[in-house]
Amino acid sequence: MRQATHQIFIATRGKGLYEFTREVEAWLAAQHVQTGLLTAFCQHTSASLVIQENADPDVVADLADYFQRLVPEDTQLYRHTAEGPDDMTSHIRSALTQTQLSIPIHVGRLALGTWQGIYLFEHRARSHRRGVVLHLLAD
Amino acid sequence: MRQATHQIFIATRGKGLYEFTREVEAWLAAQHVQTGLLTAFCQHTSASLVIQENADPDVVADLADYFQRLVPEDTQLYRHTAEGPDDMTSHIRSALTQTQLSIPIHVGRLALGTWQGIYLFEHRARSHRRGVVLHLLAD
Amino acid sequence: MRQATHQIFIATRGKGLYEFTREVEAWLAAQHVQTGLLTAFCQHTSASLVIQENADPDVVADLADYFQRLVPEDTQLYRHTAEGPDDMTSHIRSALTQTQLSIPIHVGRLALGTWQGIYLFEHRARSHRRGVVLHLLAD
Numbered sequence: 216m217r218q219a220t221h222q223i224f225i226a227t228r229g230k231g232l233y234e235f236t237r238e239v240e241a242w243l244a245a246q247h248v249q250t251g252l253l254t255a256f257c258q259h260t261s262a263s264l265v266i267q268e269n270a271d272p273d274v275v276a277d278l279a280d281y282f283q284r285l286v287p288e289d290t291q292l293y294r295h296t297a298e299g300p301d302d303m304t305s306h307i308r309s310a311l312t313q314t315q316l317s318i319p320i321h322v323g324r325l326a327l328g329t330w331q332g333i334y335l336f337e338h339r340a341r342s343h344r345r346g347v348v349l350h351l352l353a354d
Numbered sequence: 355m356r357q358a359t360h361q362i363f364i365a366t367r368g369k370g371l372y373e374f375t376r377e378v379e380a381w382l383a384a385q386h387v388q389t390g391l392l393t394a395f396c397q398h399t400s401a402s403l404v405i406q407e408n409a410d411p412d413v414v415a416d417l418a419d420y421f422q423r424l425v426p427e428d429t430q431l432y433r434h435t436a437e438g439p440d441d442m443t444s445h446i447r448s449a450l451t452q453t454q455l456s457i458p459i460h461v462g463r464l465a466l467g468t469w470q471g472i473y474l475f476e477h478r479a480r481s482h483r484r485g486v487v488l489h490l491l492a493d
Numbered sequence: 494m495r496q497a498t499h500q501i502f503i504a505t506r507g508k509g510l511y512e513f514t515r516e517v518e519a520w521l522a523a524q525h526v527q528t529g530l531l532t533a534f535c536q537h538t539s540a541s542l543v544i545q546e547n548a549d550p551d552v553v554a555d556l557a558d559y560f561q562r563l564v565p566e567d568t569q570l571y572r573h574t575a576e577g578p579d580d581m582t583s584h585i586r587s588a589l590t591q592t593q594l595s596i597p598i599h600v601g602r603l604a605l606g607t608w609q610g611i612y613l614f615e616h617r618a619r620s621h622r623r624g625v626v627l628h629l630l631a632d
Contacts, residue, residue: 216355251357252357252393265453266454267449268445273434276433277434277442281431311450312450317395317454318395318454319395321487321489326397327397328397328399331397352491
């Protein structure tokens with residue numbers, strides 16, 4: 216058994232979900248793993264991770280809209296507003312989703328379901344470069 | 355140290371929480387682990403995982419009711435409605451809970467608190483057979 | 494490669510977020526890890542874990558206020574009310590955040606971003622002593 220770590224960066228252009236399943240699989244392909252555990256960790260508190268359906272792009276659009284309604288961008292509701300109306304809402308949206316995901320590698324492949332993709336959920340309106348650290352436990 | 359993976363299936367009969375702590379413990383019992391990490395991964399985006407209190411069944415009933423209010427089944431709110439009013443809401447509820455849980459094995463047993471159980475949270479109204487992949491890191 | 498587990502206790506004095514990054518780092522410092530995976534698991538269903546910004550204390554205050562609005566303490570909404578208006582709301586808030594977090598150890602240190610801290614989120618009004626089990630996979 217062995218471990219490996221790797222850091223990837225995801226360029227975002229405003230709020231929404233950015234799939235990075237391929238970037239994870241590209242790194243894994245070079246590792247030839249039969250059994251393992253892949254962990255992705257988002258190094259930010261204004262972006263987060265989710266596993267979502269990647270068949271119909273309407274799903275991630277609806278998800279982004281829902282979070283827009285769930286966490287209103289009304290600066291009167293928050294103390295922490297120095298970076299604008301999408302500042303504190305980004306921290307709240309991150310707490311409501313995931314900072315980290317671990318996915319088993321079972322019989323030689325990531326155990327994702329047929330329609331599951333790995334997404335970075337960007338909560339800020341401006342463009343960002345988001346760091347995600349990958350950790351692999353492998354046979 | 356060693357790894358093992360296993361896939362279990364949980365039959366659901368409509369929305370609600372289905373405990374599967376025993377299924378996990380049954381698999382673990384055969385492995386004789388003193389120290390380890392057990393990961394459960396739900397292979398769906400319309401069902402998810404939560405750790406909840408398993409002493410009073412009212413807890414999971416109240417939790418299911420709360421999510422019914424939090425994510426309204428109003429098809430006018432969503433683009434992705436092909437499979438009915440519980441389609442997009444299921445993806446949202448999954449994003450708000452967990453797709454994956456990891457539980458340490460400490461001094462020979464799962465480190466669950468006294469009242470904690472592992473649940474599959476079914477978000478669809480129809481019956482489903484849900485795949486959950488288990489990964490074990492063990493001494 | 495090796496594993497280690499450890500249990501820490503966090504004393505809470507009512508609702509809010511309690512950072513315990515230092516307690517985790519203190520345990521890790523004695524382990525001299527270059528590459529690894531640190532998992533924290535909260536043994537309760539009325540307290541939970543989140544990674545949040547630890548630069549501006551307004552962030553965790555705003556986060557706590559938001560959850561107070563998101564999950565109303567109205568006992569008429571719930572069946573499970575034996576321990577008061579903050580009983581069922583605590584279970585719901587736990588389901589909406591995390592029971593477990595895993596953080597890679599990359600190039601000799603926890604891969605936390607610059608402003609990220611590890612918090613216990615206490616959902617009950619009374620003081621509690623909360624158990625968190627740590628698991629370490631290390632080189």
